[in-house]
Amino acid sequence: MAKYTRDQIIELLRAAGIPEADIPTMVGIALAESNGNTDAQGDQKLANDKWGNSVGLFQIRSLRDPSKYKGVDSLRDAAKLEDPVFNAKAAWAISKQGKDFTPWTTFNEGTYQKYMDGTSTPSRARGPKVFKGKGKVLGNLDNIFGTPDDEDVISLSFLNTLAELSGLNYLVADLNSGKIQPEAAQDIIRKSKFFQENVKATRDALLLQKTDPATFNDTIENYKDEIRQTFIDAGAEYNEKQIANLANKAVLFKLKKEDFVKIVADSVDFQSSYLRGLANSYATGIRKTAASYGMTLPDGSKELKTFVKGKFTGAMSDADIEAVFREEAIKAFPNYKARFEAGATLDDVAKPFKKDIADTLELSEEDISYSDEVLKSVLTATNPKDGSPYAMSRAEVVKLAMNDKRFDSTKKAQDMLTTPLLQLVYGRY
Numbered sequence: 001m002a003k004y005t006r007d008q009i010i011e012l013l014r015a016a017g018i019p020e021a022d023i024p025t026m027v028g029i030a031l032a033e034s035n036g037n038t039d040a041q042g043d044q045k046l047a048n049d050k051w052g053n054s055v056g057l058f059q060i061r062s063l064r065d066p067s068k069y070k071g072v073d074s075l076r077d078a079a080k081l082e083d084p085v086f087n088a089k090a091a092w093a094i095s096k097q098g099k100d101f102t103p104w105t106t107f108n109e110g111t112y113q114k115y116m117d118g119t120s121t122p123s124r125a126r127g128p129k130v131f132k133g134k135g136k137v138l139g140n141l142d143n144i145f146g147t148p149d150d151e152d153v154i155s156l157s158f159l160n161t162l163a164e165l166s167g168l169n170y171l172v173a174d175l176n177s178g179k180i181q182p183e184a185a186q187d188i189i190r191k192s193k194f195f196q197e198n199v200k201a202t203r204d205a206l207l208l209q210k211t212d213p214a215t216f217n218d219t220i221e222n223y224k225d226e227i228r229q230t231f232i233d234a235g236a237e238y239n240e241k242q243i244a245n246l247a248n249k250a251v252l253f254k255l256k257k258e259d260f261v262k263i264v265a266d267s268v269d270f271q272s273s274y275l276r277g278l279a280n281s282y283a284t285g286i287r288k289t290a291a292s293y294g295m296t297l298p299d300g301s302k303e304l305k306t307f308v309k310g311k312f313t314g315a316m317s318d319a320d321i322e323a324v325f326r327e328e329a330i331k332a333f334p335n336y337k338a339r340f341e342a343g344a345t346l347d348d349v350a351k352p353f354k355k356d357i358a359d360t361l362e363l364s365e366e367d368i369s370y371s372d373e374v375l376k377s378v379l380t381a382t383n384p385k386d387g388s389p390y391a392m393s394r395a396e397v398v399k400l401a402m403n404d405k406r407f408d409s410t411k412k413a414q415d416m417l418t419t420p421l422l423q424l425v426y427g428r429y
Contacts, residue, residue: 004036004057004084006115011191016088017170020184022098026058026091028112029104033059038084052078056087058104060094159185160266161259166194205251216251223247230261233278234312236268258314265313270305282311286321292345293325294332294370333379335389346370346379353378353397360401362410374401 004012009030013023034040034057043054043061052062055078062078075090094103101107159182163171166189174180189195209216224247231238246260270279286307290297297304307324310316329346330337336349354368357375368375378397383390392400407413 002038002084004030004038006031006036007191009036009057012084013088014168014188016085016092018088018092019098020180022092024116025098025101025107025112026088026095028114028116029091029101029107030057030088031115032106032112033057033104038087039082055081057084058087058091060087060090159189161255161263162189162195162253165253165255165259166192168192219251220244220247223250226257227260227264230257230264234264234268234270235277235279236264262313265309268309270308270312279308279312282308285318286311289318289322290325292347293329294346294350295325295328335379335381335391350375350379352394353392356394356397357401360398360410360412361404361406362412363406374404 006027009027010023013026014020018026030036036057038057040057040059041053041055042059043051050064052064054061060081061076062081063076075093080086081090092098095101104112106112160172160175163169163175163185168188171180171185171188175182175185205216224243227246227250228238228243231243246263249255250260268279270283283304286304287297297307307316307321311318311321326340330340333340333346333349336344339349340346350370353375354365357363357368357372357378358365361374370376370379374397377400378392381390381392382388401407402413
């Protein structure tokens with residue numbers, strides 16, 4: 001028999017995605033219904049009845065043959081309900097996402113209330129300030145789980161990273177949306193398996209600081225160098241206090257390089273007008289790749305920031321970024337889908353057309369941009385018979401260019417007008 005304590009049920013409900021506001025009620029119902037016993041079976045029924053036993057933490061009534069009842073079998077399958085997380089999710093669904101707990105007798109009779117004591121998340125009189133800004137990570141992080149003072153400023157990106165490390169990814173979205181406050185998130189993280197395991201690691205690190213300060217300080221300095229370089233690569237502002245705070249947290253929470261890279265990245269706006277360091281090089285390369293597909297990424301555009309951040313954190317490779325531009329080019333110029341999929345850029349596709357148009361109009365190839373009407377007509381040509389995408393031949397491109405008004409002022413056009421006249425004159429004499 002697996003019997004859960006109140007605290008274990010709280011963690012289970014959080015893992016099932018139940019909102020904090022509804023956890024006290026659901027803990028009370030679970031303890032009143034099953035006393036925390038995940039194997040509890042009740043409400044034995046006659047063989048001819050469609051209903052089976054009530055199963056698990058929330059004593060959810062199962063169906064004898066759930067396959068016969070469409071729409072409810074996903075919630076009423078006895079085998080699935082033996083899984084406490086599934087049982088909790090099923091209870092949440094049956095309660096209409098916390099709007100109606102009347103399906104449980106213990107709720108209607110009020111007996112669940114005596115089991116609610118201690119289930120609500122404790123709140124502190126003062127919560128931490130949260131900072132999100134450009135190019136900075138601020139705050140006294142040493143007391144992140146202690147009592148805050150007036151100087152406490154906790155980096156939201158650091159809290160997000162701890163949530164991810166703790167396997168509580170849902171907290172990240174809830175923190176950023178404001179659905180859950182940082183102080184509540186801290187309490188959840190504090191009770192997580194990750195944090196509990198790292199209490200020992202933290203003590204070991206602090207013990208090392210006392211027993212072998214030279215080794216501890218060397219470790220701190222190595223982290224400082226890596227974190228400092230991360231700020232420089234991101235083109236972000238920093239000060240040595242911030243570097244020291246992050247280095248201490250890296251030791252205490254065993255953060256990896258990708259963890260504090262993400263912390264820094266989450267605090268940087270990545271707007272190329274002020275980017276420096278490696279991030280600026282990424283921005284330059286990304287804009288160059290975009291241009292090869294006929295696209296412009298304006299300074300400060302959301303797309304450019306997203307690509308630079310993705311590249312900086314390792315979430316996106318050069319190939320990933322180019323694939324985005326390739327898909328956009330295929331949408332804009334479906335005539336050349338096969339060429340794009342074979343690895344060609346729009347520059348590769350357009351180069352011979354640019355040359356033919358430039359030669360015909362007696363211009364340089366640099367004068368033929370993707371906004372040129374002739375080139376746009378070539379790249380987006382359609383079959384006049386059925387409107388399908390059509391790849392023009394180079395002879396057709398020349399003919400199209402000759403119909404452009406700019407052709408009238410070329411030497412070729414003048415020769416084409418004067419040659420018949422001269423032939424006529426010389427023919428008479």
